[in-house]
Amino acid sequence: MMLSVWLPVLALMTSLLAAVVIFALPEQGYRLRTAVNLGAALVKLGLVVVMVWGVFRGVDYGVSFTMAPGVAFVLKADALSMMFAGLSAVLWLLTTVYAVGYLEDSPNRSRFFGFFSLCVASTMGIALAGNLFTFFLFYEMLTLSTYPLVVHRGTEQALKAGRTYLIYTLTGGAVLLLAIAWLQGVAGDLPFREGGHFTENDPALHTSLIGIFVLLVAGLGVKAAVFPLHGWLPQAMVAPAPVSALLHAVAVVKAGAFGIVRVVYNIYGVEASSVLGVLEPLAWLAAFTILYGSVRALWQVDLKRLLAFSTVSQVSYIILGICLFGPVGAAGGLVHLLHQGIMKITLFFCAGNYAETLGIHRLDEMDGAGRRMPATSFAFTVGAFGMIGAPPLAGFITKWTMGTGALDAGMDWVIAVLVLSSLLNAAYFLPILHRLWFRDPPRQWPHERRWGRLETSAWLYWPTLVTAVVTILAGVLASLPFSPLSWAELIVLREYSP
Amino acid sequence: MMAGWVRTLITTLLCLTLSGALAASIWAIAGNPTPVDLPRLLSENMDRSGVAHPVTAVLLNFRSYDTLLEIGVLVIAGIAGISMAKTASLEDPELRTSDTLLYALQRWFVPLMLVLAGYLLWAGAERPGGAFQAGAVVAATGVLMRLGGIPMDFLRPGLLLRLGLGLGFSVFLVVAVASAIGGEAFLAYPPGLTKALIVVIESVLTLSIAMVLLALFVSAPVNDAEDPEEGGPA
């Protein structure tokens, strides 16, 4: 069927074309650009919804052609792709709305939105990639398209952050390329397959497979900000808020985590990975990163930097989850891919709202902001409690499922990590909430702007509220079909019984 | 930076080694017979070539593409030369000599040299000689005349000079393509016409070669206005 071939291509093309059109538009074409942006985001969301439904019913979406001798360009939609694609489609729409408001009268908007669309196209490509080669292709495209966003402000500090970002990600990319090329040499061009490729467990390959695994994780770990490869992330905070939101919630860090999931599930296979003995060290590394990120967050005074370290910590939940050998824990890790995205984007939107409306950047400036901006502060509270893992929010679902899974797998120490991490989360989020709601506001905000009836611009206001509500819904309605949790369970089901 | 004498020493050693290795190779190669006997192949095909002298046959028939490109190289040098010529240079009175001895000598030598050139050209068919030698002699004549102060207006960078530069090359080229239209491959002269065509080519080549060499000689140093460098002050 033609549609099954063209749907993934179309999903990719909508944002790619949007990027080209936006680049070509003149800087002053504000309305047209916004229309193109939102139109493309909506079309893409529609396409993804259709594909999600199709994948659920078991339709195979895919297209492939030989790109160079021995390797193919493959686009394929499976349950895992759709999870990531869905996340990026939904959050792209919201972030676009947000960014339109955020950058209302700043220069270089054509450039910004062009690269923004390219970035989403790359994320889509990563989600839909059908083999490591294709994955790598979009993975590097993502690096390139995010660089202009990071340095968007054009200040010395932004350029410095951009340089750090590049050094980390390009080196990571080179390591990843080496790993992929080596794997190709050992085993040929491997498509992503549920259950993985190395089930036969040939002992002759053990050493090289372990080596390749280490390189793969090192290459992907840079973007996933796994300790000690996380250094770029807090620095990249100089970027505009929507960029931070996109980098942290959806595109960059998730691309790394998603890649690790792909490697473990669809290249090696969970069983083969655990036979090789690579999962346990990875789990320890992830656990350490979780705690390390939280501890570092305790000492931050800048709101966005605090959120960045929180991201370092949270993304490793996903990695920890898939290293738990068992379906329940895996579902916990995977669902966090979505949950962390929604919660973290809420928090970044809030940080952006505070910065744009009141000029607040540091924690000690946030006293009493809840009275001036109740809706934003409500959203922030929801996000923070979600991160801590308070029921019935999305974060709770993650931690609960992962904890159950850890017990199932007999890895009891994970419970300790989860509890400790929740305590640490509480230790850095609760003081902020206290400041927001229970301290007196200062006589004058650092840099206040007013937008009529709402507490902030409508473009900033509604996306923030929507993500906050979704955070609540994802927790409350977790048992319904098509909720993040059910979808993660569907993926795990297909992985563990291919 | 290395001290000068160290570099000299290294270079000397390098050149000596190279010469030695080269001599050894030549010695080694000279000991073996060649597997292909090209001269024999050549003499077997001589009667199809249209000229009696094997070198001319190689130059203008068997390997005529080489010769075509070679003339191209010469034309390039001419073009690059005149691109630097100062337009007014011929009118520059300083460059004129009015040496009576030279003038007298010229009256004897110029016709003689032209005759010699003609002979060289004609002889190319049977014995060593040909367009290049003839062209060189004509050019030398031109140099003599120029030194003698005879104004040669056609050497000013203008259409005439450029026509002269390109003439030999174009005729060669036209013959190459025309021979293909005639049905055979490029530069495959139609049987019977070979000799005539080669003579025509040789004659125009002589003219062009002489023009190129002379133009290169005459190209006085400079046109004074230069192009600004890219990005430099305009």
Next chain:
Amino acid sequence: MTASLLYALAGAVLFGMGLYGLLRLPHLLRKLLAFNIMGSGVFLVMVGLPQHRGGADPIPQALVLTGIVVAIAATALAVVLMRRYYHLSGMTTLEEPSPEQRPGGRR
């Protein structure tokens, strides 16, 4: 040992001498002369080596003729360039007058 082989060996020597001159002599005209000496060396090898065995071989002779024309064209071009270069800069070597072209140099 024949006379032709001697030519070829002399060619080897000339090539080395020319190379030395081209590399080490600073003056441009000397460099150019060195190039021509090298060229003569190559032509000697080209003609001498095949003729050592089978007597006159017209093919290398023709090749050398072509080679000579090319060398003359190159030499002529080089001389024109040198004259113009001398006219513009007053220099006869390739040394750079100021650090403007060096990597990292300032203008």
Next chain:
Amino acid sequence: MTLWLMAGLLFTPLAWAVLTLLTDFRWGRWVTSFGILVQVLVSLGLWLTIARDGGFYYGLGGWDAPLGIELRVDGLAVTFVLLTAVVASACGWHAGVYIDPDKAWHRYFWPLFWFLWSGLNAVWLGGDLFNLYVGLELISLSAVGLVALGGKAAALRASLRYLLAALLGSLAYLLGVALLYGQFGSLSIAGVATLLADNPAPAGSGLALALMVTGLSLKTALFPLHQWLPPAHGIAKSPVSALLSALVVKASFYIAARLWLEFGATIGSFAAAQLVGLLGSAAVVWGSWLAFRQQQLKQVVAYSSVAQIGYLFLLFPLTYSVSEAVSLQAQQGITLQVISHGLAKAAMFLAAGNLILSVGSGRIEALAGVSRFLPFSLFSFGLAGVSLMSLPPTGGFTAKWLLLQASLGSGQWWWVAVLLAGGLLSAAYVFRIYRASFLERPETDRFYHPPRSLEVIPLILALLSLGLGLASEQVLSVMALPFEEAGAP
């Protein structure tokens, strides 16, 4: 039909050269436009013919090798013919707008341009050792003439240095030819290769190959013989720089590669192959480092050529005594590298020319704030940079991928480090330029805006180098077509 295509490739550029010699710049532009059209059609036609029927040998003048000059028309040759047609058309078109027609000496641009083109075609198709020498000289002299055209002292110094290097390289090559002729009595590459197969590694031929490869490496600017390249490529006018970097250095490399692939297996040695590879690697590292250090935009691009050329020489170790499959991978990788570097570097030089035209200075700092006003040229520059960094999905990436495979497959894993480090180093110098352009300055439009056609040309080239990555399979399939041995037309 083939006859006409061959005529179109070899002889019509010479005809355009003569015609444009007679006209002035403006008329020359018209002649050139027509000539470009013809050349592109003819190149495409020959490419299609070869893609359909396979390669053949063509004896010029009806004389076959070894007596006559033989042309080798195969997939690889026509691929490069087509590349030349694309890049040279772009440069010609760009030059027609870019170069000031009112300067009297610019009329000589077109004849030199056409001579250069015909020399390139002669080299791609050449199968005769001596004819290749003449072709090379045709290229070198016209390139030197183009660099020197209307230049000041610095340009003349650069072109003199270039000329001397090129002449030295040609002489070394010619000496090798003389030795080979003395040994085998034949000038046909294919003929010598056949003789070598019967009579492996006769005494004295090692030096011949070494001389030829060294001379050609000098002309290709392989480290440490690269010093002539950056001044010449940096100071020439941008369309000329583009031609030189994209095509001219490739011509001598192409001959070296052909010689190595035909003779290397019998007269080459492992140590020699490794040495060449090592020099190539040093070129990658050193060239990138110097590119990073430059203050002038075009010098960055020129030194980047030194680095990118380094990759090409990995062909030598990766095809010596390795399996057929690995050797093929290496050859395909190098071919792609040649093509993608050709397209990307031409795009880069043309875009750099536009940028310089627009900011009025060749310095990198002058680019601050230009990203707001000149997005097209900057974008083309950036896209081309992506290809140089060998990031996907460009042709440069596919090339690197194949080379990685070949290095791992041949067990010569040490080249992997070079390939990966080279990518990162090139990212360093490319991003240095982006960085400069992203810096914000007060919002004043102090830039000259060049005509749109100048901006479109590099963009097309950059997009082609991007598209090459996606279509490399198709391109390579023509290159690797089986060769039809007895196929005279």
